[in-house]
Amino acid sequence: MLETAGSIVAGQHAIADLVPRIKRYGDFKHVVIVTQPSIKAMGVIDRIVTELSQAGITSRCLTDVKPEPTVDNIQQAFSSIASEPVDLFIGIGGGSVLDAAKVLSVLMTDPVDVMSLIGIDRISKRGIPTVLIPTTSGTGSEVTPNAIVTIPEQELKVGIISRHLLPMMVIIDPVLTISLPPKITAATGMDAFTHALESYISKKANPISDMFALESIRLISGNLLQAYHHGSDLQARESVLLGSMYGGMALSSAGTAAVHALAYPLGGKFNITHGVANSMLLPHVMNFNMDAIQDRLGHVACAMGLQVGTEGGKGVSEAVNRRIFEWTLEMRIPQNLRAFGVKDDDVLALATAASKVTRLLHNNPKPMNIDDIGAVYHKLLP
Ligand SMILES: NC(=O)c1ccc[n+]([C@@H]2O[C@H](COP(=O)([O-])OP(=O)(O)OC[C@H]3O[C@@H](n4cnc5c(N)ncnc54)[C@H](O)[C@@H]3O)[C@@H](O)[C@H]2O)c1
Ligand SMILES: [Fe+2]
Structure with a gap:
C-alpha cells in the first residue's frame, strides 16, 4: 500500500506557479507560511507573500520552528497562530519545518496536546490543507504520513504517524536546495x-x-x-x-x-x-x-x-x-x-x-x- 500526497509538482522553478496552483484547489483566504529564518533569508518567502497578496490572499509567517522540533516548540507555535483564521498552511523548509507544518495543520482542526498524537493513527481527523515544499534533499517528509518530534525531558525522538498528515500538494523545486551547505x-x-x-x-x-x-x-x-x-x-x-x-x-x-x-x-x-x-x-x-x-x-x-x-x-x-x-x-x-x-x-x-x-x-x-x-x-x- 502507498498513501501519499494529493498532488506533486516537480521541476526546476516549479515554485513560480505556486499561487495559481493553490487557487485551483480552493478559495483560500488566510495562509500561514511555516518556515525558519535561514529559509526566509533566501528571499523566496517574500516573493510568495507578494504573490499571495496580489491574489487577494492574506499571509502570516511563522519562523520559529526549531531544527528537529520539540513537542513544546510545536505547541507554542500553535498558540502563537491559533487565534486568527487559517485555511491553508504552506511549509517551506527541511524535514523539521515540514513535520511541524503537518502537525500544526491537524492541531487547527483538533486542538489537543501534541503528546496525545504520538504513535500510530492517534489523529482523529484531517487537518487544514497543507502545501509542503522541501528545501533539503533528505527526509522525504513531504510525501510521508510521519512527523518526528523530540521530547527533551525523556531524551526521546518519537513519531506521529497518520494518513491525516499527508499534504494536499507538494512542490519539488531543486533551485531551493542550491543554498544548502x-x-x-x-x-x-x-x-x-x-x-x-x-x-x-x-x-x-x-x-x-x-x-x-x-x-x-x-x-x-x-x-x-x-x-x-x-x-x-x-x-x-x-x-x-x-x-x-x-x-x-x-x-x-x-x-x-x-x-x-x-x-x-x-x-x-x-x-x-x-x-x-x-x-x-x-x-x-x-x-x-x-x-x-x-x-x-x-x-x-x-x-x-x-x-x-x-x-x-x-x-x-x-x-x-x-x-x-x-x-x-x-x-x-x-x-x-x-x-x-x-x-x-x-x-x-x-x-x-x-x-x-x-x-x-x-x-x-x-x-x-x-x-x-x-x-x-x-x-x-x-
Ligand atoms: N517525516 C518524515 O518522514 C521524516 C523522515 C526522516 C526524518 N525526519 C525528521 O526531519 C528532521 C530533519 O530534517 P532535515 O534533515 O531536512 O533537516 P532540518 O529541517 O532540521 O534542516 C537542517 C538545517 O538546514 C537548514 N536549511 C534547510 N534548508 C536549507 C537551504 N535550502 N539552505 C540553507 N539551509 C537550509 C535549516 O534551517 C536547518 O538549520 C528530523 O527531526 C528528522 O527526525 C522526518
Ligand atoms: Fe530519516
Whole structure:
C-alpha cells in the first residue's frame, strides 16, 4: 500500500506557479507560511507573500520552528497562530519545518496536546490543507504520513504517524536546495539514501516500495557526491531531491528499520542531527544485517553503479557497504560518537532506548536484541 500526497509538482522553478496552483484547489483566504529564518533569508518567502497578496490572499509567517522540533516548540507555535483564521498552511523548509507544518495543520482542526498524537493513527481527523515544499534533499517528509518530534525531558525522538498528515500538494523545486551547505547536503542526502536502502531490505518491502527505493538509490548514488562538491549543479541537485522524495515514498510503504531505530536515541539524548546519526550507523547496521540480505543487495549494487552483476552474495554485499563507507569519508561525516560526548557508559541506556523502537526494529531483516544494538554503538566508540 502507498498513501501519499494529493498532488506533486516537480521541476526546476516549479515554485513560480505556486499561487495559481493553490487557487485551483480552493478559495483560500488566510495562509500561514511555516518556515525558519535561514529559509526566509533566501528571499523566496517574500516573493510568495507578494504573490499571495496580489491574489487577494492574506499571509502570516511563522519562523520559529526549531531544527528537529520539540513537542513544546510545536505547541507554542500553535498558540502563537491559533487565534486568527487559517485555511491553508504552506511549509517551506527541511524535514523539521515540514513535520511541524503537518502537525500544526491537524492541531487547527483538533486542538489537543501534541503528546496525545504520538504513535500510530492517534489523529482523529484531517487537518487544514497543507502545501509542503522541501528545501533539503533528505527526509522525504513531504510525501510521508510521519512527523518526528523530540521530547527533551525523556531524551526521546518519537513519531506521529497518520494518513491525516499527508499534504494536499507538494512542490519539488531543486533551485531551493542550491543554498544548502556541503555539510547539510551530505547528512540529509545520506538520510535519504538510508530511507531507500532500509525500505528495500525491510521485511515489509513490496513491489511498489522496491520501485521507488531502487530509483532513489540510483539517483542519490549517481549525484550526491556531485551535489556535495559542486552545490550549484542544478541537475545533480534535482536528482538528489527527486531521490529524496522517492525515498519518502518507499519508506511510507515499507518502513525504515534498525538504522533509524538506533539513530533516534542519538538525536534524543545527544542532539546528533538525524542525517549524521543515520550516516554513522548505516555501514555498521548493514554489516550486522549482511547475511540476511545478500540476495537483495545485487540489485542495490547495480542501482549504485557498482560493476558486480545482480546476483548478490557476500562479495557484492561487502562492495555495497564499502562504497557507503567511502561516501561518509569523502563527505567528512563523523565516524566517532565520542566527538558528540557519548561515552562507553552511555551505551546501555542508548541500547535500551533503541530496543524500544519496535515500530522500526520489526521491519529489520534480522532480529536485533539489546546486545546486538549495544555492539553497533560500541563500533562507533573506537
Ligand atoms: N517525516 C518524515 O518522514 C521524516 C523522515 C526522516 C526524518 N525526519 C525528521 O526531519 C528532521 C530533519 O530534517 P532535515 O534533515 O531536512 O533537516 P532540518 O529541517 O532540521 O534542516 C537542517 C538545517 O538546514 C537548514 N536549511 C534547510 N534548508 C536549507 C537551504 N535550502 N539552505 C540553507 N539551509 C537550509 C535549516 O534551517 C536547518 O538549520 C528530523 O527531526 C528528522 O527526525 C522526518
Ligand atoms: Fe530519516
